[in-house]
Amino acid sequence: MTTAQTPADWPATEEEARAIQDALRARVVLDEPGPPPGTGHVTGVDVAYDDERDVVAAAAVVLDAASLEVVAEITAVGRISFPYVPGLLAFRELPTVMAALDALPCEPGLVVCDGYGLAHPRRFGLASHLGVLTGLRTIGVAKNPFTFTHDEPAPPRGSSTPLRAGEEEVGRALRTRAGVKPVFVSVGHRVTLDDACAHTLALTPRFRLPETTRRADALCRRALQEATGTSAQPV
């Protein structure tokens, strides 16, 4: 476990946060071809909160993309750096997530985030933001469509429909299990939408959510319990 450090220039207001998004958005790299799904490492990141104690715990779990076996995992705890505001999730989650990624003993490969990338009101969601700040390849896989619209994908696993903001396609509603509610995939940094969907399917052989986010979710909850339930407290 490591301790998260909130950047000194972290925004204190929503206005500052939006200005930062507008400034960083231009650095996103779209449509970069990458290694095929099932190759190298795939890393899941997630965060759990205890608003009462002002504690946040993040986890990063590296999987072998072919076997989906855990290669490495790490956690980081810190203090909550921003309130939850729809559209500004990155400012709440990234400091601790980046502390965890920094402490990883190996290359994370593709990073799978719990939330959105391009499918964001300002086209700069959590996954895009993490990608620009780290240079890593990232995608976002969310459980809800946020404010976007989409048609229901056909029942079979692998079916998808565009996630739309007006006429613009910002992501895809992708069915990872036959007849089950789809997940909402969008591009973060240095990945194409087709690859983002292919990677998501490769990570969901059995459950609706990617193995990466399932592993990271379980781990950060455990870390929060240990940081909160016992005597341990972040500085």
Next chain:
DNA sequence: GCGACAG
């Protein structure tokens, strides 16, 4: 102006 709204 009011509600909705990733996690």
Next chain:
DNA sequence: ATCTTGTCGC
């Protein structure tokens, strides 16, 4: 995200 028991099903 989080508050929360048992229960149905693979």
